[in-house]
Amino acid sequence: MENPSYNTDIVRSFVTWSLVWGLVAVLVGVIVSFQMINPDLNFGPYLTFGRLRPIHTNAGIYGWGVGTIFATFLYMVQRLCKQPLWSDKLAKFQLWFFNATIIASAVTLLLGYTTSKEYHEMEWPIDIMVVILWVVFAVNIIMTIINRKEEQMYISLWYMMAALIGVAILYLVNAAAVPASLFKSYSAYAGTNDANVHWWFGHNAVAMALTAPPLAMFYYFLPKSTGVPIYSHRLSIIAFWSLIFMYLWTGAHHLLWTPVPDWVQTLAMAFSIMLIAPSWGSVINGYLSMNGQWHQMKENYLVKFLILGITFYGLQTLQGPMQSIRSFSAFIHYTDWVPAHIHMGTMGWVSMISYACIYYLVTRISGRDLYSVPLANLHFWLALVGQLLWTVPLWVAGVLQAGMWNAMNEDGSLTYTFMETMVEMYPFWWARGIAGVIFMIGVLIFIYNIYMTVRKKESAPSTATAEGRA
Amino acid sequence: MDWASILYLGITFGLFVIFALIVVRTYSRKRKDENEVAKFRMLDDD
């Protein structure tokens, strides 16, 4: 039974809003993917690809991703510390301010205000809102941890703290700018330095928003779902510290073959390869935690999402280091290979883990059985097939594109014009569009299942289903 | 070597030493049980 002094209302609200923004992100994603196939679908000036694309990425990362981080962190911290939230009022303020920030971001992006820095497009007034939001969140979580009744800190708390501190530093440094008017600013850094700072931010946003928090969730929700502890807490701690020591040096792998100094590029390359070790430390810990429990892959829908999620994390963290090698980067950089890498991360790793967490939270907090386990299983397959149908064709497309760009005639002239290489992409972009629709149907089924669960008339609470078993 | 490079090397070395100490502490035989207890405690009923 839930401890009545824990604040679960706030978790419920964040789950609701992250679902709303998650649906927006996927819907806009599907629209932009079809805009690439058919340019007539651009309705200017507000609904063009250029304006909708950052809405897709920001709604995905900050609305769906960070919304789920808020919900799960606020849930986990109370239980891992055996301590109610430090301030319920602050949490409530955070909820409203979060939605205000997302709406302000969407409106200004639609109006065409942008810093043009990828994943940091919002102009300076919204930057200030983001900083307030994050500080409020961080203070509440950290104060709860400080006041904890549980002496030992479970690994999820470490990842949570890293994310809180990491995002704050990255965002502040990259946001440094000189405002010229209410919605226009100029970066505090110039030229190559600007690019270097920006990708230090960009890559570590992947680390601190799309890696550390899902790992915190994975380490918490996997044992809670299977009922058995993780394989090794000590291994998780070493993997955590090595990840923290290594990640911050890798940003320049986004800038290979650019005017960024060679030694900075080489440093990024070396640390990116070293990152395989801590990443796989967590993957292996996850797999070994399933010793004697693999039957749950069949019986427990939560475990399916979690184990496939960590598997895609494992694949990402092999593919990423490979992309960080100069010669490999020279081939795939600027091609459709890279969006495929991103989407195995976001749709395969982050979203699979988030789905499991939300199913768990909703059944646990409401004390009700999930409305339909078969629908959850269908959602799993749609998410998996949708993601693979997205990523695999785009890797092939990337290799084809790179091959065509590099093809030369005997006299040294290029074999293909740029336009010819674009035309070759159409079948792959169709596959991506269809994959997006499949994934979105999965999201709609997920939301329907959650909605029916919470609105269901009284039913006896069941621990079995709360932990995901059919 | 200029001062900036020496500082850079010093910081890198310092970070490495801190990391090595964390590994030694985490895997010390004396603290084995203490370092594993959290994974059982988190499974307690909420």
Ligand code: HEM
């Ligand atoms: C060891 C771990 C990883 C390494 C070394 C790595 C490396 C890279 C590299 C080198 C690129 C740039 C490719 C190019 O433009 O040529 C890239 C892009 C990207 N990666 Fe990863 N990756 C890792 C894991 C992940 C994970 C887990 C995610 C989770 C979602 C992710 C998300 C992204 C994103 C969003 C981009 C796109 C940046 C852009 O818009 O240009 N990566 N990664």
